[in-house]
Amino acid sequence: MKQFTFDDLPNIIGKLFVKLDKIEKLLKARKIIDADKNEELLTIEGAAELLKLSVATIYTKVCKNEIPVNKQGKRLYFYRAELLDWIKSGRIKTNAEIQHEVELKFNSTKYK
The missing domain is CATH 1.10.10 (Arc Repressor Mutant, subunit A)
Incomplete structure (x- = not known):
C-alpha cells in the first residue's frame, strides 16, 4: 500500500467522498428497485x-x-x-x- 503524506489528505478525502456518493446512489437505487418489487x-x-x-x-x-x-x-x-x-x-x-x-x-x- 502506498504511503500518503499529510499534503495528500485533501485529495484523498475528495476521492473518498466521490466514491461514497456513488456507492450511496447505487444502494438507494437498489433499495428502490427491491421495494417496488416487494410492493x-x-x-x-x-x-x-x-x-x-x-x-x-x-x-x-x-x-x-x-x-x-x-x-x-x-x-x-x-x-x-x-x-x-x-x-x-x-x-x-x-x-x-x-x-x-x-x-x-x-x-x-x-x-x-
Whole structure:
C-alpha cells in the first residue's frame, strides 16, 4: 500500500467522498428497485405462480384465512412481500389460536 503524506489528505478525502456518493446512489437505487418489487400487486394467478400452487388451492387458503389477501369487490389481490413473509413465517396461526391470544390479552388488560 502506498504511503500518503499529510499534503495528500485533501485529495484523498475528495476521492473518498466521490466514491461514497456513488456507492450511496447505487444502494438507494437498489433499495428502490427491491421495494417496488416487494410492493408488487399480484392477481390470484400471479400468487399461484409465485407460490407454485394451483389457483384452486389459493382460493381454498383464502376461504380458510390461511393466506394474506386483499379483497376489492370480487377481486383478490396479493402483495408479493406479504406472500414471501407468509412463506418465511412457516406457520400460520389458526383462528382458534388467534381467538385464544385475544382472550389472553383481553383478560390481562381487564383487571388493570
